Amino acid sequence: MASVIYLIPSVLSGTETNCLPSYILDAVKNCSVFFVENERTARRYLKLLWREMTIDNYEWHNMKDVNNEVASVFKQKIKEEKNIGIISEAGCPGVADPGQLLVSIAQQMNVLVKPLVGPNSILLALMASGMNGQQFQFVGYLPIDVAERSKAIKYLENESRQKKCTQIFIETPYRNNQLLETLTKTLQPQTRICIAVDLTSPVEMIQTKTAQQWKSSMPQIHKRPAIFLIYAGD
Numbered sequence: 001m002a003s004v005i006y007l008i009p010s011v012l013s014g015t016e017t018n019c020l021p022s023y024i025l026d027a028v029k030n031c032s033v034f035f036v037e038n039e040r041t042a043r044r045y046l047k048l049l050w051r052e053m054t055i056d057n058y059e060w061h062n063m064k065d066v067n068n069e070v071a072s073v074f075k076q077k078i079k080e081e082k083n084i085g086i087i088s089e090a091g092c093p094g095v096a097d098p099g100q101l102l103v104s105i106a107q108q109m110n111v112l113v114k115p116l117v118g119p120n121s122i123l124l125a126l127m128a129s130g131m132n133g134q135q136f137q138f139v140g141y142l143p144i145d146v147a148e149r150s151k152a153i154k155y156l157e158n159e160s161r162q163k164k165c166t167q168i169f170i171e172t173p174y175r176n177n178q179l180l181e182t183l184t185k186t187l188q189p190q191t192r193i194c195i196a197v198d199l200t201s202p203v204e205m206i207q208t209k210t211a212q213q214w215k216s217s218m219p220q221i222h223k224r225p226a227i228f229l230i231y232a233g234d
Helices: 023-030 039-049 068-079 100-108 121-129 146-163 173-186 211-215
Strands: 004-007 033-036 059-062 084-087 112-115 136-141 166-170 192-197 205-210 226-231
Touching (some): 004 023, 004 100, 033 068, 039 059, 039 084, 059 068, 068 100, 100 112, 121 166, 121 192, 121 205, 146 166, 146 173, 173 192, 173 226, 192 211, 205 211
Parallel strands (some): 004 112, 033 059, 033 084, 136 166
Antiparallel strands (some): 166 226, 192 205, 192 226
16 A cells, blocks of 8 residues: 555644544544654643553654655655654644645655645635635744834735735744734724734634734733734725
8 A cells, every 4th residue: 555644633722633634533543653853742732632552562753854854754754655643843834834844755656645624824814814715824833033023014014905915824832922012002093903822722722803902902812822813804
């Protein structure tokens, strides 16, 4: 049987597995090799899904840095017709998370790639924001330098206004409060900001307000996984 590459989504928050479809477990059971962003986290996650899983019966490879050695091992496992699972730290592999380089190799080798449905913080936040879901872009992390960050925010706001495009970005959790403060100071008062925090968890919060409204009521989102969206269109 030819190799199959399963893109296995992971939980976004702790042990909240209710957001995962049952067929993910079937895919896990079909795999004999896993390429993961963090082996310890991935093992714990799979044991959460399948308590009887014997971890040592499977091959584990780190894909956080897809160097020549990792790529070579991946290609070899495909040649050996192994079914391979790819798992990132949280959410969907290949979407703002590692995995795409291995998938690119699989596509070049004409191997079947099966993306599995699961939670993705970018899409969940966009769905609940009330912002334009027809035109949007994810820009990853903004610059750390204060001046460069403000410049980037103004550019994204202007682009949003001109193209009626939703802008989506993330931040290292311990800098969330600082980012929100910069957004409220830099954006025009009526530009909308959505903050989506702790998605799929019991303490999930998703709220959209204008920059002016957020400025007068700043939430404490320090060290909480968050997605930020802005929209300056009509």
